Structures are given as C-alpha cells and as structure tokens.
Amino acid sequence: MRIGLLILGIWGLTWMIGLLCAYLMRPHTVGPHGIRVREGLEIDVDLPWDDIAAVARAPRTDEPKSPRIDGPEGARVLSLRMQDATNVEITLEGPTTVRLPGLAPRGGAHAVSTVRLWVDDVEGFLHAVRHHIP
Numbered sequence: 023m024r025i026g027l028l029i030l031g032i033w034g035l036t037w038m039i040g041l042l043c044a045y046l047m048r049p050h051t052v053g054p055h056g057i058r059v060r061e062g063l064e065i066d067v068d069l070p071w072d073d074i075a076a077v078a079r080a081p082r083t084d085e086p087k088s089p090r091i092d093g094p095e096g097a098r099v100l101s102l103r104m105q106d107a108t109n110v111e112i113t114l115e116g117p118t119t120v121r122l123p124g125l126a127p128r129g130g131a132h133a134v135s136t137v138r139l140w141v142d143d144v145e146g147f148l149h150a151v152r153h154h155i156p
Contacts, residue, residue, distance in 0.1 A: 050141060052150035057112065059139055061102045064123045069137065073118045077151045079144055080111035090122065091132045098132060104140035110147060112137040 044062040051058045056070040057077070085103040093099045096117055101108055117133035124130070141147045 050139060050147070052147065052154070054154070056154075057151070059102060059112075059137060065102065067100075067120045067137070069112065069114070069118070071154055073114050073116075074112060074155065075115045076113040077148065077155060078111055078113075079109060079148065080138070081107070081109045082111075082138065083107045085138065091134065096133070096135070098134045099136045099138060100132070100134045102137070102139040108138040108140050109144050110139050110141050112139070 041062065048060045048062065048066075050060055056068060056072075057074065059065070059067040059069060083106060085101045085106050085108055087106065090101055091098050092101065098117075100120060100122075114135050114137070117135050119131050119133050120137075121131050122129050
C-alpha cells in the first residue's frame, strides 16, 4: 500500500513540476506580428495587430472558473486567468475566431471580441505593446 501511494505521490509531483515548466517556458509574447496568447501546452492563440483595437490594464477578480469562453454570441470573452483573476484586457476590432483544445461547447472554434489574461509583468507587457500600437 505504501509503495503504491509513494508512486502516486511521485507521479503527482512530477506532473505538477511539468505543468509549472509549461507555464514558465511558454509565456504570452508580443512581437512584430501581434500578440501570442498562451496557457500551458494547450492554448496557443495568435492575435495579429490588425485584429487588435486596444490593450489595457484591467484587473478583474471575478472571472468565471468555467467556461473560458463567456458572453453572448458576437460579444464573447476569452478569459485566461490565474487564480480566478486577470489583469490585461485585449479588445479586438471585431469578432475574431480562436481555436481552443477539447470538444464543444468549450473546445473548438469560437468568435471572441475580447481576450482577458493574466500577465506577471503588466508594465513590461504594455510597454512592448506600445511599440506596435501607439
């Protein structure tokens, strides 16, 4: 019994370290082509500068746990939160299709008009964005 629990504990610890590494090694990025929004190994969404209307600091602590996509059709919000909070809001020019992993209704293609996310260094993120959006 103890050996089984030890193996389960080691597996759980290894899984958690891997999850942490996925968050650290694949952060959100700002580049010449747009913003790349990532969450772990699952979510990787490209937002070209042509699709982005505004990027602003917008701290929120009331983000829903599930689903990540919320709101009525045409005004949907993609929330990639950390501890039920987001601190940056990306407003898109119009509904933009993003593809999420998994099965419907949460997975698949969704048209979103706003993306909310958590960024560790908000000032650095917004400074990088200002080079592309005045």
